[in-house]
Amino acid sequence: MKLRLAFIIGILSLAAVSGFAVVIGNSGGGQYTPIETADDNPEVTENGVFRLLASNDVDENETSIHPDIYNVSARNLQMRMAGNNSTQAVIRIDNTTFTTHQARQYARLTDGYRERLDTDTRIPTEDSWQSGSDVTIENTVFIGFEGNQSTPEHSGEDGVVYVEIESEPGQLPARNVEVLQEETDDDEEPGDLYISNSDDIEVYDGEMKNYEEINRQAVNNSFLDTGLDESVIPAAGYGSNTARYNTTKANISGKWHSPTPAVKDHYVGIARISEGAIYDDYWIVNPEGINVTALTDYRAIVPYTESSRYTENAPQCSYQDGNQTKYATPERYEYYSNPTVTSEFMELYHNGSWYDEGEHSHVFPIEDPAAGKITPYSTTTIEYNHTYGVDYPSECSQEDEETTETVTVTSTIDRNAEHPIEPAKADSLNITAYVKDTRQGQELYFDVVGNQRPEVNPLGSMQITANGGDEVWRVYTPWVVFPQTLYDRVETRRKGANQWNFTSVKVGDGPHNLHRDYMDANSYKTAARSTILVSEEGIDQAQTYEGINTGDNVINTKGDIPLYRTWGGRVLSTSTGGRLEDFEANGTDLFGNKVEIDTKFVTYETTDMELEMGSDGEVANGQLVDSNGTGIPNREIHIEGGTTNTVVTDSNGEFQVQVHENATGFVAEFKGDKLRDNVPTHYEQADARTFTGNLNINVISTPLGYLSNFISNLYVVIHWIVLGLFFVWWTKFRNDK
Structure with a gap:
């Protein structure tokens, strides 16, 4: 069977493996007893809705071989590391990132978060398993197996197996799996792993439910029709025997x-x-x-x-x-x-x-x-x-x-x-999206002006679309939301007897968990579906988010998180390789409400710098012109070799500077208009260089002075030669252009 490693282990380098057989379990405390039929499932002992929402239960599948296996490729998975614990990863669960089947796959691995509160989040519940004989396995993913190729010894007890089955996308957990490795004569090419007992394995088939539906189910299951002679009260928190x-x-x-x-x-x-x-x-x-x-x-x-x-x-x-x-x-x-x-x-x-x-x-x-x-x-x-x-x-x-x-x-x-x-809507921010279009390439930026704290302006994301919607660049702000189990037990009070009952994921088998959401921050990130790759080097911090108290058992980020006034940089690539046109921008807050974003497509015009020395060599005259030769007024020119460092062009784009008496060369440079300058036309950078004609050679007065000045004058001559060669090259380059 052809094996395909999933992207979740794309950067995971497993040790060389060899032939072995092992029964795979998937509980936190050891292996399941082998199951004879799909109906003979083990009891579910963990609290919560399988796992994905609860931020306070025990990791079900941290293996002894690879304790951090699930966050090795955290960047690819859009995972977020919790606090300073590098082995505790959480995963984005709203279904703009993962399909429902992917969410079902990752549910058993870690906790989940959302980047917006309005997204449809469907997660696994009602745990059930189907027999491998009832499905057609198309691909298999093996994680965490090690062994000796030459001997089929029992090894890899902590391995994890996923399967892809016919007519259902995504990778599903499998259990009760016997894994073998094909024999090979090539020591450099170990044999493929395969499932030897396909008909006997169990494939996860849990029901998927919407997050809001799960919470309504918890209310209906636990707090409605409880009986006139009993009162059901949720606990004050996870692990608490005190009524809330x-x-x-x-x-x-x-x-x-x-x-x-x-x-x-x-x-x-x-x-x-x-x-x-x-x-x-x-x-x-x-x-x-x-x-x-x-x-x-x-x-x-x-x-x-x-x-x-x-x-x-x-x-x-x-x-x-x-x-x-x-x-x-x-x-x-x-x-x-x-x-x-x-x-x-x-x-x-x-x-x-x-x-x-x-x-x-x-x-x-x-x-x-x-x-x-x-x-x-x-x-x-x-x-x-x-x-x-x-x-x-x-x-x-x-x-x-x-x-x-x-x-x-x-x-x-x-x-x-x-x-x-505290109702909050990002309607008092001034946000502008820029496209900077120059001969050298394009740049994209978001400018956000205003208080960016979420209680004032809960900005969720900003997006640029171009070329009729074919090109997209979307940036998420650092805010994230964690669904948190409100309790893991309830107290049923009756006359003469009070009893604590733990939550369960099975309908009719004890109370269900009810969740509330907690807010925290992580970092800015580009959406996975963005087709425009931006360097994101042009960032400018505006505020600092210092973290909040998220409460007991809630995973939270530690340390300061920067909030940026400007985010963007050079466009490195697009899906088509072409330039961006038909530019639009929009944003949303954390609740999916529309946020207005102004747009500015700034095209830079080419420029040229004309420069010549006066007949006496004491004055340099220059002019900054556009592509048509028209002078560009009111632009600051930076000077090297003059008696002043800067000068501003007049109404004809001309300027005049007194040359410094010791200057051997003279440089005038227009650095280009800044992207946010309020000018009718933006112009690109231009510069020009010339020679002053000054050659300062010192008179020889002593033998020691002769040697010293010889070296000094030789340096000046060499400097002249280098500048001359550069001038020749520059003239040829400008003529070629």
């Missing part, structure tokens, strides 16, 4: 008993905001609109049941026993039954308005949000059958009494969101 939200209770007052709880563990809180990300101690959100996911739950308590009803002594009754008056004690009782929710609702209060749930449960759409707090309110009303009465002893003359009525208890709780929101 404070709870309240509501009491019911009986006929005789004192107030006692009828609703307990009632809470409400903001879990996540889309599109939004936590930045330090607040949410940066899309000013066009957001969807707020709020959680609430409670449990109803039946304070006293018929079998364990409340009792107390009632006032005594008297009766006659012969001539004696005696007393008996009746018993009062009361109990509750048939708790029924008659009303429950949750609302959000923000900026003077109330907001109800939208299309999805627990998700509240807010258009045009304002800076400030979001406060969720949760109210539930529960109706009980309340039965109370008096049991009289037989000695008493009264009949037993019993009354059943309907009573209600209402519990209300509100809680300010733990982080306020």
Whole structure:
């Protein structure tokens, strides 16, 4: 079978390998037991949605042979190194970079990030595997195998295998694989690796779901229809056995008993905001609109049941026993039954308005949000059958009494969101895209003027398109967003028993993870799909991003990140090899909102410099002209060999400079207009050189002076000769041009 190494290991140099056989496992703690059928899958023990989103779980596949195997080619994968840990790579997961199948492939390797909050991110969930006998394997990728070619010894336990199958793009993880190596007589050319048990392997076939769908599924699975007698509360964070939200209770007052709880563990809180990300101690959100996911739950308590009803002594009754008056004690009782929710609702209060749930449960759409707090309110009303009465002893003359009525208890709780929101849109930046067009080539630049911090102007990307859209150069700003598991367990509170339950990736098998997004910065980068290669040497820093507190267990960058006023450089190549025309530019913020970018296509006109010495050799006269011989006014000329260093051309492009008395040569140079100069026409560089006619030879006065001055004068003569040769060459060069 022809083998093709995937681009993810393009720069990985594996040691010489040889014939061996090995069963491949893919769990973090060792090998799986070999699987007989596709239905006989091992239990999934890791937390999270397979792996790709959680920034706080254990790497599943760091191998002992190649512990950093997955970030060797990090640049090719658009990976990002986390902090100072060079072996902890994270990968861009929005599907503008990777197909859903590639995302599924990389899910088991590392954590993920997004560069924009509006991109469609589909990741693997609902782990399942299919039998190798049900697929047609077209290509195979082997990573991390070593061995001795001459002996088929058991080796490479930490290897990883991917397969490409018919009718499905991308590379899929495979397990329960026996790997062998073909024998060869050529010591320099080791044999190819191959799978010897193709029908027995397992190929990953997990379901792909949208990131927003996964979070809605977590809400539906964990916090809806939890049962009237239980309250499910998420943990305060990863690895925490503390509830995230404070709870309240509501009491019911009986006929005789004192107030006692009828609703307990009632809470409400903001879990996540889309599109939004936590930045330090607040949410940066899309000013066009957001969807707020709020959680609430409670449990109803039946304070006293018929079998364990409340009792107390009632006032005594008297009766006659012969001539004696005696007393008996009746018993009062009361109990509750048939708790029924008659009303429950949750609302959000923000900026003077109330907001109800939208299309999805627990998700509240807010258009045009304002800076400030979001406060969720949760109210539930529960109706009980309340039965109370008096049991009289037989000695008493009264009949037993019993009354059943309907009573209600209402519990209300509100809680300010733990982080306020800050709508941010990159609409106060002045951004200009430049194309500098000269005879020598073209240059591209983005100029960004204004405060570039994301809470003020969350600029996401800038793009130049040319030649009818065939040529593209796109630059991403350093902002990145990390989906973060909100919790890895929930507490289910019931009467007499509270229980912590860990999250699971299987439907119906425990609660699911809910994610929120955290914001951080990495570095500027060019989009992989850019067809224009730019040197990016013309950069100019404007601000510094000093990092933020991303919270416990959230992967973050350490150190300062520069924010640039100018980004660009020389065009090194294009997809067609031609020059750029039909120039357009646009940008987006982190939420996908359009950002206006001005464009300037600056064409440089050619110039020429005319220069001659005056008859007395004391004055140099020059003129800067365009390609038509017309003088160019108001341009600064840099001088060497004159009594002044600079001079400005007059209305005819002419200038005159006094020659320095000791100058042997005279140079006048126009350095060219700067790209951002506000001039009607931009002109290229030009210069001219001439000789002053001065030859300073010192008089000989002593033998020692003779030697010294001989050397000095010889140097001057040589200098004259070199300048003369250069002048001849330059004249010929200009004539040829």
